Structure formats: structure tokens, C-alpha cells
Amino acid sequence: MTAAPDTAPETGAAPLTLPVEGMTCSSCAATIQGGLSKLDGVADATVNFATRRATVRTDGTIDPDALAEMMRTTIAELGYQVPQSAGSDGPTLEEEHAQHAAADTARIADYRRRFLVAAVLTVPLMLISMVPAWQFSGWEWVALALATPVVGWSAWPFHRATIGAARHRATTMDTLVTIGTVAAWSWSTVVLLGHAWGALGHAHVYFETGAVIVTLILLGKWMEVRSSARAGDAIRALSSRQASTATLEDGTVIERSALELGMRFITRPGEIIATDGVVVDGEAAVDASLVTGESVPVRVVEGGEVVGGTVATDGTLTVEATRVGSETMLAQIARMVDEAQTGRARVQRLADRVARIFVPAVIAVSAFTLVAWLLVTGDAGAAFTAAVAVLIISCPCALGLATPLAIMVGTGRGAQLGVLVKGPEALEDTRDVTTIVLDKTGTVTEGRMTLVSATASGEDKDQADAFLDAVASVEARSEHPIAQAIAAARPARIPVKGFRALAGSGVVATVKGAAVDGGNADVTVGARRLFDEIPDAIEALAVEAEREGRTAVLAGRTPATGGLGTDVLKARPALVAEAVLVVSDAVKPTSREAVAAFRELGLDVVLLTGDNARAAQTVAEEVGIERVIAEVLPGDKAEVIRELQAEGARVAMVGDGINDAPALAQADLGLAVGTGTDVAREASDLTIVSGDLRAAADAIALSRRTLSTIRGNLFWAFAYNTAAIPLAALGILNPMIAAAAMGGSSLFVVGNSLRLRRFAGYRAPRA
Known part of the structure; x- marks a missing residue:
């Protein structure tokens, strides 16, 4: 069997996903994954047991429709099913979630029906097999009649999957169930016939063992599918709430x-x-x-x-x-969550490797147990019982559910809270994050700028107003929030040409009639660093505004150069600041709580902004941030992240704008505020639909809780099998008890994962 590589190769073709029905454990998923990996044109295959989906990435050499048919055929040959409506285009997410709900209902009903039949037949079988007073002449033949439908019909889903896997020389959890139950039934039938022919002496029959094993496993499966079906409720509700x-x-x-x-x-x-x-x-x-x-x-x-x-x-x-x-937000959210649930976490790869070799190893241990007991004790009944117990206790259901079910519940709960996870890797990246960097505008603050005051030097009010109108006309050409606030406050417009944005500093354009003598002038608006001289009066107004946490924008003019080439700033006369425009951006009321939450999560908090140091420091003090990195050009934000990483920090970045995208991509964990730009969301690992910064703390806390749940699930799944197999091999664990324990381990993993549905986060009211 071929396992999917740890890192999927980059291909230009979009991945192809098909729903798969009939899987009962991680070994089933591994078997299908191995079969799909061998198909021509497949570069990588992943099968998710919890979401019941198979995803392949192609090398671009095969037609999607042909590949979909090959996938469907391979999956069917392995003993599993693909819904008939699934093709290369596939159903919509809404349709697929409806199909999953219908499939869950059908699976629950099927397991319930098979369990009830098995239980009705197994109860009298146990009584006549284990209570000597009820054993009448020929009771063994009645036991055979009662056990046969249980081992045959009730257990048929396990047998069917075993046969399909065997055709591809593979083994699954169903192989263990089939071998154990059929072995118990076959051995007992041979003993019964031997007794009828006067052979095999006092050998015992074990019809009740196979029947009880099937009944208990079916009970566990019935409860498991009922519980795990709840894991997808959040995303199904999200996609159906229209x-x-x-x-x-x-x-x-x-x-x-x-x-x-x-x-x-x-x-x-x-x-x-x-x-x-x-x-x-x-x-x-x-x-x-x-x-x-x-x-x-x-x-x-x-x-x-x-x-x-x-x-x-x-x-x-x-x-x-x-x-x-x-294209709607709801559809995009559903698609993002769906992709996250289909992905495979790095921690799952260990489970995948174990699942690939686990069942053959268990069969070998069972055979060794049988031979060892026969050689040491000569007791065929005891040898047979111990060998069957090893097979049954080893079923790796819990192992297969440990990771994908926790991811499914965690990402679904995140979607309910407005937290979208791009993929399982993002969950794991939160574990080691030590520092969180917050963009100021639109993240810590509202991002809705308003012009507080505009002052131009000079005694002539009309000339001052005319110059401020020229400034607003230049700013109207810019999409920056500060520029838009200035333009909106002064709607009068003057013809502008040759507009040019000065990255991270400001803007410049030629404005008709803006010169002092009525001629054209190059009007520059922006940060201090653009100006050669700032009069004391202008400087005082700017400093006062910055001390209040506001942003001061300066403006000045020089004679028109006739063009705005790359050397215009070098060639112009000295630029003197003639006006100061004060813009205010209110701090979000929940930002201080968010910063406290980040500290509670053990993170160092850094405020990163292109704004001036005084205004940034005032905002930082208001929300409780101690470290501020200000006056950073947009193109340099990613470099700041690299410098923090070079200091040994694992950095999370929260931002909302286009200029935050490089920093979000550079960070070890990028969190985009969903109210921001599409570019920022594409560059991030987590998206916060709400503009509330506390949602970023929720995202990190939920991701860590999900990862902790995955690790707890895997630990107990491994510990369970590690401890139980030796007990079964030594004859301490009865096969019937082993079957009950095996079901119990799966239910533990399901229950532990479902606890994530109760995650409340920092935005929930606290007592």
C-alpha cells in the first residue's frame, strides 16, 4: 500500500474530491488512499475518514472526468461506494452536506437494524451457552442456528469491506473483525460436526463469542455514527442557513x-x-x-x-x-471550512503510517499467540480464545477518528464563532507562537478615519481654504483611509493631473491654479519625511495632535515641474509644510480586552504601524501594549516580521489591509481580519469574519484547544492498544470484554472531540 507523501507536490490542476461511503476505520481510509495513489495521473491522494471524502491532486496529464470514473471504479473494487451523483464537477457544498446528512441517517438506521437483529439472537445464545442449567440435549445445534445470521448477515458490512480490501492485498479493521468472528464460528462448527462424528473429544464450541463480538461492535458503531454525525452539524447548518x-x-x-x-x-x-x-x-x-x-x-x-x-x-x-x-460570504466560509476538514494535519501522518502496518502486525501477533498457547499449554480452547481476543481488542477505530473528528468539530465550532481555518497545518502552527504583531489601523482601531481639523498657514482665509481644497482634490485620487477621510470632509474639487503615490509616505500631484501666484503647483501631502522644512506653528499643531493619539498629515507645494518623473522629488525646490490636517481613528472598544486575552495566552504583543511614533504610542498605552514599532513603510512590514523571527520569536501577525499581505504571509501564523481586503485573507492562515480583535484570541485559543484534543485522542488510542494487546495475548482479556472495550475507546474519542462544541472563547459573557 502506498501512503500519500508528507508534502503534496505543487501542481497546476485543481484537486478532485469525491464522497466515499462504507468506511469504518482509518485502515479503510488508508486502503482507499493506497489504491487511488496508484492510478495513472495521480500525484497525491488523501482520504479523510471523518469527512468520508477522497481527494486527489493530479499531474495535469489526465482528463478530470476520466479520473473521476477511475476513482469511482477503484473505490468500488475496494468494497466502498461513491454516490452516483458525484463526478468531476461534483455536487455543490450545499448538496454534498445534504448527501452527508442523508448518508448519516442511512448508516445510523442500518447499524441500528443490524444491531437489533444481532441482539435478539445473541441474548438467548449467551444464555444457553453460558448457563449449564439451560443446556438441553442438542443445544449446540440451536446455538449454530442463532449465531449464523449474526455472524453472516449482521456482520456483513465488515465482511464486505474485508473482501474488497483483500482483492487489493490490503487489510483493514474489518479484516480483524471478520477473522475473529468467522474463526470463532468456523471452529465451533468444526467441533460440533466432530462431536456428531465422535471426534474432537471435549473441545468446546464458541458460537456465543463470535455473536457477542459482532453485537457489541455493532452497538459501538451505532453509537459512534450517531455521535460523529453531530460533528458536522455546525458546517451543515452554516451551508443550509439560507x-x-x-x-x-x-x-x-x-x-x-x-x-x-x-x-x-x-x-x-x-x-x-x-x-x-x-x-x-x-x-x-x-x-x-x-x-x-x-x-x-x-x-x-x-x-x-x-x-x-x-x-x-x-x-x-x-x-x-x-x-x-x-461567491457569497456564506458559500466561501463553507468552502474554507470544508477544505480545512478535508486536509490532513501533520500530526495525523504518524497515525497514517501506523494504520498502514497495524492490521498485518496484529494478525501476526494473533497467530503467534495461538501457536504459543498451543505449544505451552496444549489447550486449544484457551489458545483460540486468546488469539481471537488479540484480533478484536486491536481494532484501530479510535486511532482513525482521533485527528479528523477533532478537526471537523473544531473547525465547525470556529465557523460558528466567525473564525475560519485555512487548513489543519494552521491549527498546529498556533502551538509554538510566542509573539503576536497587531497592525494598528483597522485592526486595533476602527479604521474609519475622520478629519478633525485642517489648518493652513497664512492670514488670508480664502487662500488657505483654496489650498486645503487643492489638498483634498489630490487626496481624492488615493484609496488610503486617511486620504479618503480628508477628501470626504472637503468635497470641493480642483482639476488634478500627474497623480503619484509615494509608497508609505504620501501623494503628490499637479493641481491647476494651486500656486500662490495662481499658476499650477505640485501639491505634496503626507508624512514629515517628505518635507524639507516644517515651520514651528505647523510642528506644534502636529505634535499636539500626535500626543492625543491622532494622525497629523502635512501638505506643501512647489512650482509645477511639468511632469512627475522618478526624480521629481530630487529636482524640486525645498518643500515647506504649509498645512496640517489632523485625522482621528477611534480605538475599538474591545481592543484592550483582546490584548489582555493575548497575554493570558502567553503571547508578547507588538503594535506595528506606518503611523508616527507619538500617535502609535498613545494608542498602545490605551490598549495596554508595551512594545511599539512605528513609522514602518508598507513594504518593510514583512522585514520587521523577519527580524522578530531572527530574534527567535514564533510570530503571529494580525492585519486587514493590502499592505499587510506580505507580513501575513511571512509570519509563522497569519490572521486576517475579515472586514479587510481579499488579498489579506488569501495571505493568511486564519480569517476572522468579525472585526472584533478578541476573535483573534478566540482563533488562537480554539486552534490550541483543537490540537490539544487531537493529541489527547491519539495518546489514548495508542495507549489503549499498547496496554490491551499484551493482556489479550496472555489470556487475561476475554474476547467479549475486548469487543466492548474496543467500542468504548471509539466512543471516548468521539466524546472527547465533541467537547470542542462547548468552546466559548473570549467574547462570551464571563461571570
């Missing part, structure tokens, strides 16, 4: 899937918003807890953005659709 219809402005009701960009629809109080859009009329409190994890509804007015799947609680909205179908 309106089925939408009411257009003219009253027409259409299917949600028929909505197109630009269409306007009405959402009344209590209704689910059909898709992402912008409010064009009305206002309402919107409950967005489904996607942000925030319990308090947010007031949305005309011009505000809304997310499909959220609820307008108290008002009527007219919304223009801006995203539909698979």
Missing part, C-alpha cells in the same frame, strides 16, 4: 438560485437575507451571529453591506445583490 426564495422589488418571488448581480430584493422583519448585497433603502438590526459569532445585532442603514444568511430582526430592507451563488 433563504430558499427572494422577493424582488416588484413583489415577484423567485428561487434564491435565480438571483443575479444587480437585482434588488426585499427583506422583511424576521426574514433571512437572500444573498450578499448593499442596502439601498431602509434600515434594520441584522443578526449576523451565524457568520461573525457576535450575539448582538448590528444596525445597518442605507449604503451598508449585508451578508446572505443573516436575519433582519426589526426592519425592512431593500438590498441590491453584489454576490450570488458560490
